[in-house]
Amino acid sequence: MSPVSGSGRLVLAATPLGDIRDASARLIEALGTADVIAAEDTRRLHSLAAALQVKPSGRVISFYDQNEVGRLPGLLESLHDGATVLLVTDAGMPSVSDPGYRLVAACVEQDLTVTCLPGPSAVTTALALSGLPSDRFAFDGFPPRKSGERKRWFAPLATEQRTVVFFEAPHRLADTLADAVEVLGPDRRAAVCRELTKKYEEVVRGSLAELAEWAVEGARGEITVVLGPAPVEDKPDLDTLVAEVKQRVADGERMKSAAAEVAEAAGISKKTLYDAAIKSS
Numbered sequence: 001m002s003p004v005s006g007s008g009r010l011v012l013a014a015t016p017l018g019d020i021r022d023a024s025a026r027l028i029e030a031l032g033t034a035d036v037i038a039a040e041d042t043r044r045l046h047s048l049a050a051a052l053q054v055k056p057s058g059r060v061i062s063f064y065d066q067n068e069v070g071r072l073p074g075l076l077e078s079l080h081d082g083a084t085v086l087l088v089t090d091a092g093m094p095s096v097s098d099p100g101y102r103l104v105a106a107c108v109e110q111d112l113t114v115t116c117l118p119g120p121s122a123v124t125t126a127l128a129l130s131g132l133p134s135d136r137f138a139f140d141g142f143p144p145r146k147s148g149e150r151k152r153w154f155a156p157l158a159t160e161q162r163t164v165v166f167f168e169a170p171h172r173l174a175d176t177l178a179d180a181v182e183v184l185g186p187d188r189r190a191a192v193c194r195e196l197t198k199k200y201e202e203v204v205r206g207s208l209a210e211l212a213e214w215a216v217e218g219a220r221g222e223i224t225v226v227l228g229p230a231p232v233e234d235k236p237d238l239d240t241l242v243a244e245v246k247q248r249v250a251d252g253e254r255m256k257s258a259a260a261e262v263a264e265a266a267g268i269s270k271k272t273l274y275d276a277a278i279k280s281s
Helices: 025-033 042-051 066-078 101-108 122-130 146-159 168-182 208-215 237-250 257-264 269-281
Strands: 008-012 036-039 060-064 085-089 115-117 137-139 163-168 189-192 202-207 221-227
Touching: 008 025, 008 101, 025 085, 036 042, 036 066, 042 060, 042 221, 066 085, 066 101, 101 115, 122 163, 122 189, 122 202, 122 221, 146 168, 146 237, 163 168, 163 189, 168 208, 168 221, 189 208, 202 208, 237 257, 237 269, 257 269
Parallel strands: 008 085, 008 115, 036 060, 036 085, 137 163
Antiparallel strands: 163 221, 189 202, 189 221
């Protein structure tokens, strides 16, 4: 459906992760012209505007996790009245593990215009710097805070064939990496990126065991972790499996049960192996 005629528009604007020079010209223009600026932290917004030498002309309101739902009706009313609402978070892209998703969803539901000023993102910056495969990846937000829940959160990643990016608080990083070693194994490749684009930017690459040991000393700043894909286990070729089935049959087993057990252990179709074993008999 097309946007409501005469309605305003919601503008999602990426802000610098650290280096103010990463601010786009479109962000600077939007800060100076938007009717309403919804900011995760209004103090940071004013500091950003001052650093960029732009004076917000519109109304500035706070918009963070705890008040996001309460702010929706007023912002939606402003949009229906024709206002341009600029949404910014402390760093990076709004709604990506930051406030904004609910507002975007509400605008989509009400056919209001939503656009985006692209720019910095810790997710894609860390992915690019990690040295890990980037052709397929997933973003998983923040892991649970409690160890038991966190281990269950890691469990599905044991076989994940995509690179996975997630955020973590610096004071929980060591415990999180220790849990990852326990669930995913010590040899899984990963990278820890901290303070991206800032003066003390650091990217530490290695196995989970190496990173867990490094993190014990403590890490400061904004943390993004990139976890490499699970290793692909080599499966025996069909001829090898057929030979194993035939040997078990020679030792007295029934063809069907031998094929079923060998196929299950190898992770292939029972019918495929049974048919191949029959054909070679």
